[in-house]
Amino acid sequence: MADHAPTKKAAKPPRFHGWMAEFVDEDAMLVAARKVRDGGYTKTDAFTPFPVHGIDEALGIKPTILPFIVLCCGLTGTATAFIMQIWMNAIDYPYIISGKPMLSIPAFIPVGFELTILFSAFSTFFGMLALNGLFRFSNPVFSNPSFDRATSDRFFLFVDARDKYFNRESVRELLASTSPDGMEEVIEDSTPTEIPRVIWLGLVVLLAAAMIPAAIVLNIRSGRSPQPRFHVFFDMDFQPKKKPQSSTTIFADGRSERPQVLGTFARGQLPTIDPYILGYDPTKIAVNGVGNQRFVALQEEVGETETEPAEIEPAETPAAETPAVEEKPTAESKPASESEEAKPAAEETEAEPEAEEAKPSDAEKPAEMASEKPTETSTEAEPEKPVDTTPPASAAAPDSASMAPAALPPELPFLTNLPIEPTAKAMALGKLKFETYCTACHGYAGDGDGLAARRAAALNQGYWLQPTSLHDAKVQTQPVGQIYYTISNGKGKMGSYGAVLTPEERWAVVMYVRALQRAKNAKIEDVPKEQRGSIQTTTATPTN
Numbered sequence: 001m002a003d004h005a006p007t008k009k010a011a012k013p014p015r016f017h018g019w020m021a022e023f024v025d026e027d028a029m030l031v032a033a034r035k036v037r038d039g040g041y042t043k044t045d046a047f048t049p050f051p052v053h054g055i056d057e058a059l060g061i062k063p064t065i066l067p068f069i070v071l072c073c074g075l076t077g078t079a080t081a082f083i084m085q086i087w088m089n090a091i092d093y094p095y096i097i098s099g100k101p102m103l104s105i106p107a108f109i110p111v112g113f114e115l116t117i118l119f120s121a122f123s124t125f126f127g128m129l130a131l132n133g134l135f136r137f138s139n140p141v142f143s144n145p146s147f148d149r150a151t152s153d154r155f156f157l158f159v160d161a162r163d164k165y166f167n168r169e170s171v172r173e174l175l176a177s178t179s180p181d182g183m184e185e186v187i188e189d190s191t192p193t194e195i196p197r198v199i200w201l202g203l204v205v206l207l208a209a210a211m212i213p214a215a216i217v218l219n220i221r222s223g224r225s226p227q228p229r230f231h232v233f234f235d236m237d238f239q240p241k242k243k244p245q246s247s248t249t250i251f252a253d254g255r256s257e258r259p260q261v262l263g264t265f266a267r268g269q270l271p272t273i274d275p276y277i278l279g280y281d282p283t284k285i286a287v288n289g290v291g292n293q294r295f296v297a298l299q300e301e302v303g304e305t306e307t308e309p310a311e312i313e314p315a316e317t318p319a320a321e322t323p324a325v326e327e328k329p330t331a332e333s334k335p336a337s338e339s340e341e342a343k344p345a346a347e348e349t350e351a352e353p354e355a356e357e358a359k360p361s362d363a364e365k366p367a368e369m370a371s372e373k374p375t376e377t378s379t380e381a382e383p384e385k386p387v388d389t390t391p392p393a394s395a396a397a398p399d400s401a402s403m404a405p406a407a408l409p410p411e412l413p414f415l416t417n418l419p420i421e422p423t424a425k426a427m428a429l430g431k432l433k434f435e436t437y438c439t440a441c442h443g444y445a446g447d448g449d450g451l452a453a454r455r456a457a458a459l460n461q462g463y464w465l466q467p468t469s470l471h472d473a474k475v476q477t478q479p480v481g482q483i484y485y486t487i488s489n490g491k492g493k494m495g496s497y498g499a500v501l502t503p504e505e506r507w508a509v510v511m512y513v514r515a516l517q518r519a520k521n522a523k524i525e526d527v528p529k530e531q532r533g534s535i536q537t538t539t540a541t542p543t544n
Contacts, residue, residue, distance in 0.1 A: 015188035017140040018161040019171050020147075021180035022154055026052045029155040032178035033058040036159060039174055043160035047141070047150040069127045070120050077119030081112040096451055143189045146182065158186065276419045277503050279484035284413040414481030418514075420507045430512030433505050437497060446470035446516045465493050470513055471520045483510045 023029040029046065036044055037060040044059050046052070082105075089095065090103040100107050129135065141147050141158060150156055157180075159171050175183055220229070231237050242248050242256035251258075260266070275281045420426055435444065443450040448467040456464035468475060475483070487506050490496040501509070518526070527535050 014190060015140075016161055016168070017186040017188065018159050018166070019168075019175055020141060020144060020156055020158045020184055020186050021175045021178065022146060022156055022182035022184075024154065024181050026155055028178070028180075029157055030054060030058045032157050032175065032180065035178055036157065036174060040165050041159055041163050041171070043163035043166075045158045045160070047147070047156040047158070049151050049153060049155075052155075064131060066124070066127050066131060070123050073123035074116045074120040077115035077117075078112050080119075081115040082108055085111055095455060138189060140186050140188055143187060144184055146184075275415055275481070276507075279481040279488060280412040280414045412482075412485070414479040414485065416479045416481065418480055418507060418511055420504065420511065422511060426508045426511060427515065429505060430508030430510070430515075433501060433509050434512050437500070438509070441467040441494075442470060443467075445520070446513065467494075471517055476517050476521075480510050480514065483513060 021032060023032065026048065029048070030052070033044070033046060033055065037058065042060060046055055046059060048055070085108045086103060089097075094102045096102060141156070146154070147156060157175070159166070159175070161168075172183070244257065246256050247254050248256040250256075265271070272278065273282045439450050440452045441450045442448055443453070446469065448469040450467065453464075453467050457466075484506055486494070487501070487509060488496060488498040497506070524532060524535065
């Protein structure tokens, strides 16, 4: 039975790591370090409570390769940044941003600088850890009880047993010759290396507890509950405010919403009938009877219906003498005799085709044509469709154009003359705003070949609409007010610029567009007489 009894595993002797000498003076330690270095030992180290000048030279420590590693990684970051930006901006998606060329080295410098610093910082940190052999949870020198004084008043010189010239007795005699205050062997720490079971159990419990929040989140995301969600931070979820349609005890009527202060307008709801802001004259719509009741109601709201006909009639339209909305028939539309008042409805309907026959000849003057229609038609339609006197919520603000295009009549009396002075300052302003907001699609010359249009044509994805050329006949024949209206409200896929351009800037852009159109179709008569000779000579030379 004794032969079969379990035998205990023999304990291994502690591993020998080297010799360590103790000194009370840094000069004595430097002398000993130089002697060890001259003996050919390279795997040495010194532990001091403060930096000692000359310790690197005394130990024979060579310059580290860490600066070279950092340099290589920094150059790698620079190259990565420039290659990435060149590929993205000049090859894969060539697009000019803020007027910079697609391949602009100065514009690439900020990103290159950032990646250079990023790569260098990471290489410095991780390179230092790797070269120093970190992370280490323990060091054999800690087994020496006197080593604790290395942070206060003692200096230690260590010779590692892994040195290729290391000999146990030779190193001991060499260190003893330096007259140290103490010298001991550095052996392996005898502390058990196995992790206790209690620690393993604690780790398992912590891991299981960490899964509980994740399980709760997954359950909440996949299920439904009538309870409100759990709030960790209450910041914007529970503000001291009243939500719409909620009651309150603050006000006597119990309502949380307050009526709009008398005389104020919300942003985008300020009613206006100023042609300078709208691009057309809304008073002519009411006078000429185009049939937009919303403008009539708007005029009644702001008190413009009292304007005399002489103030609102068109300058070149003699027939616009009819008041805005007349409940009583006028002298032009209804004769004074009672026999003519009793005309049957059939005769009135016969008079309408005559007005329709005259329509093709006056197609270029829709406002005049509307003013020539009999007033009986409009007065008879009033009982069926009463005028809504409430100003619409979509009434235009001075800075954001007028009403939505769908709510306007098809024929608007657009302004035909610029309401601003054609000065050099206004032209410069129009050019600046045109090149800032319009050239991306319409191009610098207005031909509809901007950078965005050329990029879309190169992609050829099928859903892009070519921007309109400003030199097309349909644009050149438009009144200036219509161009201004398009800029303010947008058209098709062109968005509204009423929020980013003031009325003055929009009119300046219209003036610059007219200048581009004039330049595209310039004639010799447009050139001053004293300069025509040079122009003719210059144009005739290429022909010959």
